[in-house]
Amino acid sequence: MTRFNDLFDRWAEDYDRTVAGLHPEYREVFAGYRAILEKVVQELGLSPGAKVLEIGVGTGNLSQLLLAAGLDVVGVEPSTQMRQGALAKLPDLALYEGHFLQLPSTIGLVDGVVSTYAFHHLLDQEKRQALTLLHRSVKPGGRLVFADTVFKxxxxxxxxxxxxxxxxxxxxxxxxEREYYPLLEPLQQMFADTGWKAQFQQLNRYVWLMRADKQSS
Structure with missing residues (x-):
């Protein structure tokens, strides 16, 4: 899961400019970026004070919105440079080194899990493992909301x-070509197989919203 750390360490300084649409190659990937982050917070549907795990914090853009909504945010991010960028914006953020398959044991159960532009870094088998792990990490009735590139x-x-x-x-x-962007139907099956009741909505040409509620085992 740390296979892309070098790339993100190099990208950290320019990441915010890229998501703002200033890199022509990625303009469509990040089209409506702010609205996508706001949609994630909205679909999470949690009240102030609820505990949320954010995986792949990056430079803290989603974290800012979660905190502004009054949520208790715990973040994990594998890239050292990205963590530094996030903490420069949000020095009080509870942020740990980690990733989808390596969550600090001190986090405990959470009310919800969010992630943006990160799930595709996992191989398909790792995605399945992550969804299983997160199902165990969320309280009964909890929700997972991801936004990431998916293809029909x-x-x-x-x-x-x-x-x-x-x-x-x-x-x-x-x-x-090199990353592990999922296809919609296998991804839907993956969520179902790991105990999630999921809904999918396309937000731009690349990015889909994945909203999944925890089902009883």
């Missing part, structure tokens, strides 16, 4: 990859 099918994934190449967006095309 393999044809669309191939079309988007070719489109990036045709535009000369070679960095984006490389990302689409």
């Amino acid at each position: 099918n393999e044809d669309i994934r191939g079309q988007m990859r070719q489109e990036a190449k045709d535009k000369g967006f070679l960095q984006l095309a490389n990302d689409l």
